[in-house]
Amino acid sequence: MTDTWFSRAIALIDAANAEDPNQEQDDAGHPQPKELLYGQRMSDMLQRFAPAADGAMQVAMRAQHIRRWTVPRNQYPMDKPGYHQWRTGLYKFHAELAAELARQAGADEATASRIQAAVGKKDLKTNADTQLLEDVASLVFIEHYMAHFASQKADYTEEKWLGIIAKTWRKMSEQAHRFALEGGIRLPAPLVPLIQKAIAVP
Numbered sequence: 456m457t458d459t460w461f462s463r464a465i466a467l468i469d470a471a472n473a474e475d476p477n478q479e480q481d482d483a484g485h486p487q488p489k490e491l492l493y494g495q496r497m498s499d500m501l502q503r504f505a506p507a508a509d510g511a512m513q514v515a516m517r518a519q520h521i522r523r524w525t526v527p528r529n530q531y532p533m534d535k536p537g538y539h540q541w542r543t544g545l546y547k548f549h550a551e552l553a554a555e556l557a558r559q560a561g562a563d564e565a566t567a568s569r570i571q572a573a574v575g576k577k578d579l580k581t582n583a584d585t586q587l588l589e590d591v592a593s594l595v596f597i598e599h600y601m602a603h604f605a606s607q608k609a610d611y612t613e614e615k616w617l618g619i620i621a622k623t624w625r626k627m628s629e630q631a632h633r634f635a636l637e638g639g640i641r642l643p644a645p646l647v648p649l650i651q652k653a654i655a656v657p
Contacts, residue, residue, distance in 0.1 A: 459510060460557070460562050461510030461557075461562070464510075464517075464556050464560035467560060468518050468521055468553070471552075472493075473491050474488070489524070490522070490524065493595075494517045494519065494520065494521070496595050496599055498517050500598070501587075501591050504591060504634055504639065505591075508587065510566075511566050511573075512573070512587060514553065514557055514570055515573040515588055516588060518552070518570070518574055519588065520549065521549050521552050521553055526548055528541055546574070549574050550574040550575030551571065551575075553570050553574045554567040554571035554574075555567075569584055572585065573585050579626065589626050590628050593626055593631065594627075594634065594635060594639070596623065597635060598643075602645065605645070616646075618653075624654050
């Protein structure tokens with residue numbers, strides 16, 4: 456990788472995520488630190504979906520889940536409001552750490568602020584950076600994680616699944632919709648009928 460501020464930032468992010476004690480198998484079946492693998496999948500999807508994305512967005516994608524394991528769900532009340540508090544806290548944590556590592560790597564303040572806004576999910580639908588990050592995260596979820604999530608939620612009704620898929624779909628841009636449906640990602644085969652049904656609902 457060329458020695459640029461964003462390549463240095465990505466190296467710092469990878470070093471942080473390599474400390475994740477949780478392991479997950481990559482596509483070749485090799486165990487990897489979970490959030491390191493997730494960051495790599497985000498970068499891969501960005502390259503496929505928006506290959507012209509600049510350094511700020513390359514860093515934002517890689518940092519989407521930076522050190523996520525250090526903010527466990529059980530630090531918050533185990534109810535719906537507690538879940539939303541946890542998610543909001545994660546956005547702030549990831550965003551601030553991503554911006555700080557970008558600064559350490561040599562990014563200027565305006566660029567660090569862009570990264571912080573995107574990772575912090577600021578102004579979805581009006582901030583193009585945030586929308587791009589949400590598109591890539593949704594595409595990664597569909598391709599790599601939706602089937603596994605489904606296997607853990609065998610008690611979910613079809614109605615529940617339609618709601619989950621529709622909610623994910625609503626977060627995505629029309630460009631991401633086309634990318635997903637026109638072969639840009641590998642759709643989880645067992646869930647394709649549900650995906651088609653969910654997105655057909657007006």
